Amino acid sequence: MTFDALTGVLLIPAAAAALLAALPGYRMTASINVIAALLTFAAAVSMFFVEPRSGQYLLIDDLNKVFIALTTLVGFTTAMFSASYIGHEIEIGRLTPRFVRFYHAMYQALMFAMNLALVANNIGLMWVAIEMATLTTVLMVGIYRTHEALEAAWKYFILGSVGIGLALFGTILVYMAAQPVVGEGLEAMVWTALIQRAGSFDPKLLDVAFIFLLLGYGTKVGLAPLHAWLPDAHAEGPTPISAVLSGLLLNVALYALLRFKMLLALDPGAIAPGPLMVTMGLISCLFAAFMLYPRRDIKRLFAYSSIEHMGIIVFAFGMGGPLANFAGLLHMTMHSLTKSAIFFAVGHIAQAKGTQKIAEMGGLTVTHPVLGWGLVLGVVAIAGLPPLGIFMSEFLVVTSTFARAPWLAVLLAVGILVGLGGLFLRLNGIAFGEPRGPAAPTRAYYAPMFAHLAIVLVAGVYLPSTLVTGFENIARLLG
Amino acid sequence: MHGFIFDVAHMLAGSLVLVSFMMLYQDRLYALLNIFALHALVLAASVAWQAYVQGAPHLFVTAGIALIFKAAIIPTALHRIIVRLGIHREIETVGGVGPTMLIGIGLVALSMVVMLRVTASVDPLAREDLAFALSVVLLGLLMMVTRRNAVSQVVGFMSLENGLVLAATGARGMPLVVEISVAFSVLIAFIVIGIFLFRIRERFDTVDVRALDRFRGERQ
Numbered sequence: 038m039t040f041d042a043l044t045g046v047l048l049i050p051a052a053a054a055a056l057l058a059a060l061p062g063y064r065m066t067a068s069i070n071v072i073a074a075l076l077t078f079a080a081a082v083s084m085f086f087v088e089p090r091s092g093q094y095l096l097i098d099d100l101n102k103v104f105i106a107l108t109t110l111v112g113f114t115t116a117m118f119s120a121s122y123i124g125h126e127i128e129i130g131r132l133t134p135r136f137v138r139f140y141h142a143m144y145q146a147l148m149f150a151m152n153l154a155l156v157a158n159n160i161g162l163m164w165v166a167i168e169m170a171t172l173t174t175v176l177m178v179g180i181y182r183t184h185e186a187l188e189a190a191w192k193y194f195i196l197g198s199v200g201i202g203l204a205l206f207g208t209i210l211v212y213m214a215a216q217p218v219v220g221e222g223l224e225a226m227v228w229t230a231l232i233q234r235a236g237s238f239d240p241k242l243l244d245v246a247f248i249f250l251l252l253g254y255g256t257k258v259g260l261a262p263l264h265a266w267l268p269d270a271h272a273e274g275p276t277p278i279s280a281v282l283s284g285l286l287l288n289v290a291l292y293a294l295l296r297f298k299m300l301l302a303l304d305p306g307a308i309a310p311g312p313l314m315v316t317m318g319l320i321s322c323l324f325a326a327f328m329l330y331p332r333r334d335i336k337r338l339f340a341y342s343s344i345e346h347m348g349i350i351v352f353a354f355g356m357g358g359p360l361a362n363f364a365g366l367l368h369m370t371m372h373s374l375t376k377s378a379i380f381f382a383v384g385h386i387a388q389a390k391g392t393q394k395i396a397e398m399g400g401l402t403v404t405h406p407v408l409g410w411g412l413v414l415g416v417v418a419i420a421g422l423p424p425l426g427i428f429m430s431e432f433l434v435v436t437s438t439f440a441r442a443p444w445l446a447v448l449l450a451v452g453i454l455v456g457l458g459g460l461f462l463r464l465n466g467i468a469f470g471e472p473r474g475p476a477a478p479t480r481a482y483y484a485p486m487f488a489h490l491a492i493v494l495v496a497g498v499y500l501p502s503t504l505v506t507g508f509e510n511i512a513r514l515l516g
Numbered sequence: 517m518h519g520f521i522f523d524v525a526h527m528l529a530g531s532l533v534l535v536s537f538m539m540l541y542q543d544r545l546y547a548l549l550n551i552f553a554l555h556a557l558v559l560a561a562s563v564a565w566q567a568y569v570q571g572a573p574h575l576f577v578t579a580g581i582a583l584i585f586k587a588a589i590i591p592t593a594l595h596r597i598i599v600r601l602g603i604h605r606e607i608e609t610v611g612g613v614g615p616t617m618l619i620g621i622g623l624v625a626l627s628m629v630v631m632l633r634v635t636a637s638v639d640p641l642a643r644e645d646l647a648f649a650l651s652v653v654l655l656g657l658l659m660m661v662t663r664r665n666a667v668s669q670v671v672g673f674m675s676l677e678n679g680l681v682l683a684a685t686g687a688r689g690m691p692l693v694v695e696i697s698v699a700f701s702v703l704i705a706f707i708v709i710g711i712f713l714f715r716i717r718e719r720f721d722t723v724d725v726r727a728l729d730r731f732r733g734e735r736q
Contacts, residue, residue, distance in 0.1 A: 165692075191710075199657065217637065221688060225689075
């Protein structure tokens with residue numbers, strides 16, 4: 038096999054994981070982690086210039102190129118944030134060097150698993166990769182070994198495994214549907230072969246398969262009512278992992294769903310997958326928006342906000358059509374960047390204040406101005422206020438829906454507004470008002486956070502035309 | 517000859533559903549583990565039969581994994597964990613045995629109705645297998661929902677997974693079955709090691725998952 042960008046995005050993290058598992062010392066391993074993530078990102082970017090060849094197992098097309106670029110970019114910035122975050126955790130003795138070694142190896146293993154899920158041209162291989170990504174995150178969520186962390190890891194483990202199990206059943210059913218048409222053996226699981234012949238698959242079998250896939254991968258996307266693992270896993274794990282979970286892993290599961298949606302859309306006899314996705318997305322968005330109000334824990338607050346936004350994204354893709362798909366893609370990108378930036382801020386804030394409880398922090402813009410205003414900017418972005426990127430994508434989702442199903446658009450807008458209220462209510466207590474909690478300056482690394490927010494700000498004002506045409510192509514591809 | 521092949525496959529898959537029902541009403545952990553070993557044994561026989569019928573020697577590997585790993589190693593390991601944790605007495609179930617069994621019967625009926633209706637075009641052997649497999653999966657889910665004990669939840673999950681392996685082997689010529697069953701074994705090994713290494717009992721004083729709720733950040 039020749040070495041190209043495709044093998045690069047898989048081999049670099051895999052090799053780095055093996056290397057990091059063997060190397061002691063925190064400083065060196067943290068920089069190796071950052072360098073490996075940077076190299077992976079470089080390989081991903083190079084795909085836009087020299088497209089690697091797809092084979093029977095691995096595939097590169099317009100759709101997954103965007104996902105890979107986003108995954109590796111956020112993976113890289115999170116590695117930078119993680120280096121400063123973990124340094125602090127070692128200083129205060131919350132993590133021992135042995136666990137840090139394990140953590141870094143797992144971080145790269147997660148990167149490998151996510152990239153593998155994205156480039157897999159085989160629905161079985163994709164399933165194995167998503168299972169692997171789940172396992173590595175479970176291990177990292179439980180890394181603090183506290184009551185809460187173990188409980189969160191256990192819950193994530195059990196719910197994630199059930200989801201993964203249902204997704205496998207769906208995958209088997211897709212194979213059963215494909216087998217009479219494509220033929221026995223490997224070919225009937227190869228994505229490119231499936232999509233060519235999807236029109237003549239048994240529609241009833243595909244219907245049932247999609248229900249299982251929606252429930253299975255939907256659990257991993259964090260759709261209500263299957264979201265129960267998500268807030269716990271975000272709140273109790275290390276903050277870099279919260280950023281990667283919200284920013285990336287949810288997207289990877291969503292990617293799997295989108296692939297199967299494309300398959301179903303080609304079969305005229307099968308149910309339309311859109312209404313199912315619209316319903317689940319809308320329920321998630323509304324439910325999570327109301328659940329923002331009673332939050333007492335800062336990381337849980339933003340975890341629920343992730344459920345809300347994944348709901349909006351699934352809603353947009355469920356509506357389908359070039360405009361809604363475009364809006365969904367844009368929203369997914371903006372959400373990944375903004376939410377990880379928020380978690381970067383939240384990680385440093387929790388370290389500075391020594392707690393995650395909202396009641397014990399306050400007046401952050403006075404005690405830690407840079408972090409405080411960074412968080413304010415992040416929340417303004419995620420709540421969907423102009424002129425930031427999320428405003429534009431949410432606006433597109435709502436307006437494109439208005440033309441086709443006004444009532445759904447109204448419901449969605451209600452969800453977004455309720456969510457906005459909840460976020461600002463909580464933000465008010467955290468960022469403004471009387472300063473509470475420790476005010477000692479903290480060593481924080483601001484570059485990743487502000488880099489993400491800058492991209493989101495620029496995207497809200499001006500989208501480069503190459504990006505727009507690229508997204509439009511994918512939106513057409515998604516149907 | 518075809519009738520005989522079909523009957524044996526049918527009987528083995530049907531027995532798997534039956535053993536799933538037997539697990540539902542076990543209220544002692546030792547007994548539950550023994551029944552689970554039986555479950556894995558029946559699965560191994562069923563997979564081996566499919567391997568023979570389909571002339572697919574690689575499926576014997578999956579059968580071997582089921583036999584050695586799930587019917588022997590895992591139950592023994594869980595047995596020792598139970599002894600070490602001293603929780604062999606009894607396990608509570610949510611709701612009574614009667615209602616649970618009734619729900620189980622309902623789930624089996626549901627999966628028969630759904631699967632037999634949608635798989636009219638598939639060959640009969642795979643079709644029956646798939647319907648039984650879905651029953652086993654749903655019964656496994658039911659068991660996970662009705663148990664509060666971490667060990668019996670894991671047993672429920674493993675029986676669910678047995679149903680998936682049954683479905684995968686029933687789908688003629690499906691690739692990656694061996695790889696997937698290995699991936700699942702790794703997952704299960706992780707869970708079992710997790711129970712042991714995390715020493716849930718030490719941390720929480722009980723493996724009753726209800727008690728874990730107490731520690732959730734927001735409920736203090």
